[in-house]
Amino acid sequence: MADEAIKLGGKKRSVFIDKVKEILPEGGNLNLCLTCGACSSGCPATGLEGMDPRKFLRMAALGMDEEVLSTKWVWMCTMCTRCMYVCPMKINIPQLVFNARSTWPRDQRPKGILGSCDMALRNDTCSAMGATEEDFQFVVEDVLEEYQEAQPEFAEMLAPVNKKGTEFFLNQNSREPVTEPDEMVPLWKILHLVGADWTYGTKGWAAENYCMFLGDNDAWKHIVEVKKKSVEDLGCKVWLNTE
Amino acid sequence: MRKTFGDPVAEDLRFVVKAVVGEENFIDMHPNRSNNFCCGGGGGFLQSGLPDERRTYGKLKADQILATKADYAITPCHNCHAQIHDLSDQLDHPWQTVHLWTLLCLSLGILGPNEREYLGDDLKDVDVFHPESSNM
Numbered sequence: 001m002a003d004e005a006i007k008l009g010g011k012k013r014s015v016f017i018d019k020v021k022e023i024l025p026e027g028g029n030l031n032l033c034l035t036c037g038a039c040s041s042g043c044p045a046t047g048l049e050g051m052d053p054r055k056f057l058r059m060a061a062l063g064m065d066e067e068v069l070s071t072k073w074v075w076m077c078t079m080c081t082r083c084m085y086v087c088p089m090k091i092n093i094p095q096l097v098f099n100a101r102s103t104w105p106r107d108q109r110p111k112g113i114l115g116s117c118d119m120a121l122r123n124d125t126c127s128a129m130g131a132t133e134e135d136f137q138f139v140v141e142d143v144l145e146e147y148q149e150a151q152p153e154f155a156e157m158l159a160p161v162n163k164k165g166t167e168f169f170l171n172q173n174s175r176e177p178v179t180e181p182d183e184m185v186p187l188w189k190i191l192h193l194v195g196a197d198w199t200y201g202t203k204g205w206a207a208e209n210y211c212m213f214l215g216d217n218d219a220w221k222h223i224v225e226v227k228k229k230s231v232e233d234l235g236c237k238v239w240l241n242t243e
Numbered sequence: 244m245r246k247t248f249g250d251p252v253a254e255d256l257r258f259v260v261k262a263v264v265g266e267e268n269f270i271d272m273h274p275n276r277s278n279n280f281c282c283g284g285g286g287g288f289l290q291s292g293l294p295d296e297r298r299t300y301g302k303l304k305a306d307q308i309l310a311t312k313a314d315y316a317i318t319p320c321h322n323c324h325a326q327i328h329d330l331s332d333q334l335d336h337p338w339q340t341v342h343l344w345t346l347l348c349l350s351l352g353i354l355g356p357n358e359r360e361y362l363g364d365d366l367k368d369v370d371v372f373h374p375e376s377s378n379m
Contacts (some may be wrong), residue, residue, distance in 0.1 A: 044280050045301045047294050075291050076300060080281030112290035149375035151355060173321045182357045186344035189353055208321070213287025243320050 007206035008062060016069060017060040020099045028092035033057055039093060049073040053093045060096060070188045074100045093215055099218055101215030116210035117219055124203040124230075126223050128210050129174040133202035137161050139177040140184070140200060147185055148243035157192040159184070162234060169236035170198050171207035171227070173243060187242075198240075204230030207243040250276050260343070262315060263350040269302040270311040280304055282318075284326025297326070298333060308338055315339045315348065327360070339363040348372075363366065 021027035033054070040052035043242055051073035060068045079094040087093075102153070103111070116128035125133055144159045170191075176184045204227035211219035231239045253276065261269045272279065283300035291297070304327065306333035308316050316331075316338050318324040328340040341361045348354040349362075352370055359367055 042278075042280070044283060044300045048299060072293075076288065076293060078281050078283060078286030078288055078300075080285065082277070082279075082281065085277050102374050110287065110291040110293070113287040116290050127340050139333070147355075151353075151373045175321055182362060183342070183360065186342075186348040186354065186358050189351075190344060190346055193353075195350070210287060210290060213290070243322070 001034045006064070016065045016100070016103070017063075017096070018062075019118035020096055023099075024092055024095055029089050030057070030091060031061065032089035032094065033061065033091055034079050034089060036088065038086045038088070039091075041084055043077075043083055045073065045077045048076045051224040053057050053077070057091065057093055057096065069103050070098055074104075075113075082195065098215055101236045102217060104215070106214075106216065113210050113214045116208070117214045118209060119217060120206065120208070120223055121219055124226055126204050126209070126226055127174045127178075127204050127206035128208045129178045129206075131178050131206070132175055136172075136177055136200070137202055139181050143181045144188070145186060147188075150219055154189060154192065157188060159188050162182055162202055165235045166197045167237050168196060169231040169239045170200055170235060171239075171243070172200060173207045199234065199236065201230040201234055203233075204228075209243075256319075256343075260346075263343075263346050264315075270313050272307045272311050280322050282326045282330070284324075289322060289325055298330065301330045305334065309334075313338060314365065315341055315346075317341055317343050317344065338365075339354060357374035369377065 017030055021030050024030070033055065035058065037054050039057075040046045040054040043053050046052035049072055051071055052204055056068065056071075056073065056077075074097050077094070078096045081094050083093045084090055095229060106114070119130045120126045120128045122130060125131055125136060127136070140159050140161055144157070148155045148157060172184065209220065209223050211223050214220075227239070257269075257271075274280070280303045282304040283297050286299070288297045308327070308330075316327055318340055319362065320329050324340055324342060331338050331340055339361060345354065345358065345361060346357065349366065354370070355371045355372045356374050359371075
């Protein structure tokens, strides 16, 4: 048996989709849906939690805010934007998902993402794994020294930290310095061989930003600003983020 | 890469991968480019505490990779690496999941014994740079 039909009528009760329209260029085209289903047919998240991109958008358009703002599906959509790419009307469903995430009470959002964001807010490294400035610098210098000795062809290789005025400021995912430091080395070798002028910074070195995934706009902005300031303070020309 | 900078930049990366592994060893998955599917590691999914849903999401990607019959999947970032590695793990490792830097250094003959965590047994001992520096 099909679910009971949704009855519409009475006064318009939606506020959520209208709010999102206000903050997106061209309103995210959120009222242009042709209901074709191209979005849903190619979405890996289709079917999870009984939801799909078209259904999510239609429910928002119908003003079903309670359902739209409570479905766990918003944490299962990765906001990859394929739906928007294939949409004939270029509707920004991923931004609708992101803004739905940001309406959740902060303490009810997924604990793993929340914890990673909060950890990154604890110090200026922005590391979601909590690695400090001292930890990071120590690991980089320790690993570099080890490889300079063990592989003499790379005795001159550098992994500069806080070098001013370089061409590139390189971010590093926390996973390497914290859990598998040897994995940092191949990239250093490549940078060395091509003669790249680069540096890490003790502040803002961590590449990840879980505050963005958390839908916490203020924290997301803070993390980006800390990283930006680090690049600017060192006077580097290009900020390379490997994530 | 494709999502941030567009298909043309991703095409440059295809050139690099082909140069590293050999044109005849490069297999594009289908669909590809902007029609490709997300692996399901991004957007915080890996940290969201929803592993069953994440793996269901990733089945599309796993099937795409299996259809290529490739021995190695190259991933561009940590989210993709962790997710695609886990998808392979769930299937008893039909493919290896590697970072591009690993293959670049392997092809240049400068990949040491401790930088091979994600290579399979077929490449683990191939052209090892300073094998005596192994800490195993």
